[in-house]
Amino acid sequence: MCAELIKDEVAALGKRGISLELIVATNQWYVLASGLVAPVPPWNQKSYDILVAIPLAYDAAGLDSFYLALPHAFNGGEHPRVKGDIVNVMNRQWRLASWHYPDGKPWRRGLDDLATHLAHCQGFFLNRGAVNAM
Numbered sequence: 001m002c003a004e005l006i007k008d009e010v011a012a013l014g015k016r017g018i019s020l021e022l023i024v025a026t027n028q029w030y031v032l033a034s035g036l037v038a039p040v041p042p043w044n045q046k047s048y049d050i051l052v053a054i055p056l057a058y059d060a061a062g063l064d065s066f067y068l069a070l071p072h073a074f075n076g077g078e079h080p081r082v083k084g085d086i087v088n089v090m091n092r093q094w095r096l097a098s099w100h101y102p103d104g105k106p107w108r109r110g111l112d113d114l115a116t117h118l119a120h121c122q123g124f125f126l127n128r129g130a131v132n133a134m
Helices: 004-015 114-125
Strands: 020-025 030-038 048-054 066-069 086-089 092-095
Touching: 004 020, 004 030, 004 114, 020 086, 030 114, 048 092, 048 114
Parallel strands: none
Antiparallel strands: 020 030, 030 048, 048 066, 066 092, 086 092
């Protein structure tokens, strides 16, 4: 069962006009965020969809990383941080991006939430906000 907290956060962000959908696939809950803006170039599209895996113990367990919809291209090839596992969700393939919080600035329960995590994920496309940025 998915935590009521994430359901409330998805609903609140939806009221602010952010395109989100809460879905479950193979007993894993995800938030689908549509249309994260990316600069062209180096990306081959102006926007991307991502999936954020929601831990069963959310928000005691924080959010980390995301899955990027396939296909995509960065500088005409693969992004060096998008080489993780591939999952099939909603008849699409998604690849795990290695995009973690900076050392000394982890997920903070009570301060961070889905909105702050999505802002962190947006930073991936803008090449900022994590220790593993290019």
